[in-house]
Amino acid sequence: MKITKDTVEHIADLARLKLSAxxxxxxxxxxxxxxxxxxxxxxxDLHNYLATEQIxxxxxxxxxDEVIDTSKEESLELLKASAHYSxxxxxxxxxxxxx
Numbered sequence: 034m035k036i037t038k039d040t041v042e043h044i045a046d047l048a049r050l051k052l053s054a055x056x057x058x059x060x061x062x063x064x065x066x067x068x069x070x071x072x073x074x075x076x077x078d079l080h081n082y083l084a085t086e087q088i089x090x091x092x093x094x095x096x097x098d099e100v101i102d103t104s105k106e107e108s109l110e111l112l113k114a115s116a117h118y119s120x121x122x123x124x125x126x127x128x129x130x131x132x
Contacts (some may be wrong), residue, residue: 034072036064 041060045052052060112118117126 034065034068036061036068040064 038057038061041052041057041064044064045057045060109123112123112125113120115125118124119126
């Protein structure tokens with residue numbers, strides 16, 4: 034499939050790129066080559082091959098979420114353990130990130 038000059042200009046516009054005429058020509062050739070290669074891959078006969086999504090044999094280990102009832106005293110103890118805990122405000126002070 035041949036990528037047109039208009040297509041390259043459209044992609045460059047979406048990416049907010051300013052391309053020279055030479056760059057447009059180069060990208061036109063490069064993108065056309067990539068699309069042609071992908072077309073070849075689409076035609077490959079892969080029926081005799083197993084899908085390889087993961088080759089190491091590892092898998093994710095998930096656990097169920099558990100709701101644990103904690104008292105306010107226990108929660109307050111955790112807050113107090115922070116170096117930046119404010120006894121007056123009953124909160125942890127952090128650096129401001131928004132102006």
